[in-house]
Amino acid sequence: MKKPRIALDEPQPRKTIRADKAPTTGYSLVVDGHFKSHHATVESAEEAGMALKNRFQMLQVQVYDAENKTRSLIDWPGPA
Structure with a gap:
């Protein structure tokens, strides 16, 4: 006969x-x-x-504002 599983043995759902x-x-x-x-x-x-x-200049990186639903591009200034 199998033992019943205890609720503590079950993993918690992740968000x-x-x-x-x-x-x-x-x-x-x-x-x-x-x-x-x-x-x-x-x-x-x-x-x-x-x-x-700064580490990967070839990537296109943007900041997304969730409230206004807008994106702003991050420009790399390049070497001085």
Whole structure:
């Protein structure tokens, strides 16, 4: 006879963020047309986008504003 499973043995459901749906709050990084990371402020999103752009200049990096549903392109200033 099998033992009944205890509810504690079952894994807790994870809150997954779908990359194919636009977020409804905050700011997100869009890399080559795909949502990648979510941030609470535009400054933190721009900082993360600039760090990514400094490492990989060939990527197209944008900051998506979920409330206004707008995107702003992050330009790489290039070598000085």
